[in-house]
Amino acid sequence: MTFDERQGYIVLATLAAPLLAMTLLFFVPGSKKMAARYISLAFATIMLALSVYIFVAYQVHGGDIQMQLRWEWVQNVAFLGKDGISLHLGVDGISALMALLTGVVAFAGTLVAWKIDFRTKDFFILYWMLIGGVYGTFFSLDLFFFFFFYELAVVPLYMLIGIWGSTRKEYGAMKLTLMLVGGSALIWIGIFATFHQTGLGTFDLPTLWKAGADGTLTPEFQKVFFPFFVVGCGVLAALWPLHTWSPDGHMAAPTAVSMVHAGVLMKLGAFGIIRLGIQLMPAGASFWMPGLMVLGVIGAVYGATAALTQRDFKLISGYSSVSHMGYVLMGLATLNQIGVSGAVLQMFSHGVMTALVFLMIGALYDQAHTRDLKDFGGLGKVMPMWVIFYTIAGLANVGLPGLSGFTAEFHIFVGTFQTYPVFGALAIFAAALAAAYMLRMFSIVFFGPFNPRWSSLRDITPLETISGGLLIGAMLAMGIWWAPFLDRVGHSVMLLPGVTG
């Protein structure tokens, strides 16, 4: 067994861990709530460790795709050729960073979900199903399994939000599920057409990427089917105007689900655009990317403007997510190395900081049972740690140097200015709006006159502190010493077809 193969088993273990946790929990009696929690925590710790390992072990000067593992699944049957469908796992610089993000956010989410007391076991089963889907999508190098895990990540959300959610949970859950699955219906059609067009009899992504680059997938074909993949994945990445599920979904979701959802799940959409858009259809990408740029800018500005007028904490964060994912799409649309790297960094940065924001909102909502901005004031007096954590998250959101948001957005803006100066200016305008809505919220909630109704509020719990501390650590790491992040991402981004230096 070579070194790379052995590493491949690490990747497999990372993917298997949540699925194993899910299966194990299935056999735990529903009344044993603590057992469900400790099993989950144990697996979350393993996943975090493995994710960190994958990120660190990814060699910047090695091949693009490392730690590969390939298990044949179906081949030599009917239309499937000798390569057929296989569980082909591996990581490149982009998915290594995404794996790290998933590990961090899933761990933080587990700690936060500790509080859940209603059908605890069922919650964690669905939670791990979701996380398994997320890992699977990031690691899959086979189109079939990519899509399989993509769906696996989306479907449990219906029940997670519908059962454990809050405000208008049924509406939010149904809207979210239908929109996301509607998006994957487009991906489905794209997959059928692509497989048929290549005529290679395999779903293996590297093989299909080659077919995309060497013209087996003709440029005309790519132009027709690129939108299927990109709009399909774009729904999950809150691509304007298909973002409307996002604020409603976030508002309805329970805290841990919001964290995972905004933290990693939305990243699957952007990741799908890289894998199925840029890598599979380079000719389609160069044709359609200006369009994506326009939609990305609209999303960035629109999200920030909408956030400025909201009164519900979660809606502010929901719209701010739309805005930040707009940056990601802009970064991808630049098709130059700085911009695309910035987009991937932003995926990480937005993931950890939004997770922290939702964590803080949850900590408040669980006690106050309201999320209306106007109800609060002067919370700095009763919840100092809460205010500090929230402020850090907010400042990362705004793009303060020293925190991850700055690193990511800086790269995106530079990239955008290189290709589309006008849109670059608009993006900076959106960043200014971000400062406005964050500071507006801070001034009302943290400082303003103290409302004695809230004198009984307690500060964040130790579990929330650990969880938040982990996320802040990730934000600081990328903000201060971004070289290890940028090296890995930039290495893989440079090798994407059609990306200029």
Added chain:
Amino acid sequence: MGRDYTIFIPEYLAAGSAAAIVAIELIWPRFRKDALAYLTALAALAWFVSSLFFIGKTPGDFQGLIRTDSFTTFFRLLGAGIVFVVALMSATYMRERTKVAAEYYGLLLVAGVAMVYMAAARELITAYISLELLSFSLYILVGYLKRDNLSSEASLKYILLGAFSSAMLLYGLSILYGVTGTTTYDGVAHALATRAGTTDSAVVVSLMLVLAGVGFKVSAAPFHMWAPDAYEGAPLPITAFLSTASKAAGFALIVRLFSTAFQVDAIEWRWAVAILAALTMSVGNLIAIQQTSMKRLIAYSSIGQVGYMLVVIAAMGYGDAKVGHDATAALLLHITGYVISTLALFAALTAYYNRTGNDSIVGLRGLAETQPFLAVVITASLFSFAGLLFFAGFSTKLFMFQASTSHALMWLIGLAVLNSFISLYYYLMVMRQIYLFGPEGGLTRFRVSPVLGVVAGALLLGVLFIGIFPAPAFRGAERAVNPLFDLSAGSVHVVTR
């Protein structure tokens, strides 16, 4: 053209047991009704095991009318499996509702036998007789609860519309005989390939009539009107039988008939099948949204499934032998997954119905708390229908559509995917009742009878197995369709005019 009587051994067992079961109740009228069910299951098991011996054997032939090749073996195993499960499902259900059950179980076995000969027939009259044998058994089975008005009404409606469709089918077959002068599939194919151009309109009319006739049997829209009523009125296990065996048998007949006899004239019927598929899936899925009864919901959802399956028949017409081979292999895999999922769903619903007597969707409220196991089984089957997660439907549907994809049919594939998406909505509405609400009417946690529990559990494992390891079943399905398609190049000559 020999007369080899040994090829019928599995059906001797099945039909012989059917006669024996009727005799038992005749001689001992007080014989326990659920014991009859287990006897039937035992007979089905023997039938299944004896069919296993045909795997890998050289195909048997009876005067060119019936052929026991791997295609037949596939449907033998499927048919015996369905009868086995349905018999077990019926045990408690029928014991509580009737005093005479022997004919019920006898006819169940006979209907299963009919299914096998629909797959095995290589001659029009034989195919027609097998199809009628299945239909007549089902007419009685659907109306078996004769004190139940709904059941009688369903049976009457089914008979009237069934007779109408049989007439259409017969009329189509007779015109076909007029044009070709033969009734064997091979003879028809040869005669169609060499016929004069002046017979075009007669051939088209006969093909359309045949399509309408078989379309009725598989409940393709617009010939689906009987299905929801028959499903609703029939005893619950028979509803399961209707939506599995009856559909599988219909497709067995269609696949063999169209791939051997009609393939040469694909250009004359393929467009009609494509339209039929489009109509069937859209009608089924759109009407399913408005249903309040679980049985009717499944009826419409299974109409939608038939639409997906018809896509394969259309693809067979538009493609060459390779496409036909791949697509029908995927179709057989999909049918297997669909049958297992449906049976799992009905096993769970029967267990629930035995306890509550409620078959409305709202009646499932709070099932996740009163019976989490049944909730999981129902969830798995419905997600399998929707083609999601790691359940059978995900891979089988993906394979089926992938194999059918071609330039000419891209619109139909797109529509099929859109329909899958629509179907998710009404499956989620069921899920919503199960998981998002508490139980009503003071229903507390209850136990499932061990037989139904084991059956549902085993079928659930089947749904997972096909979803996670489709390769073995896919290989089996491919072997089953091998005799239907000659893959050596140029052997299939589509008449292009």
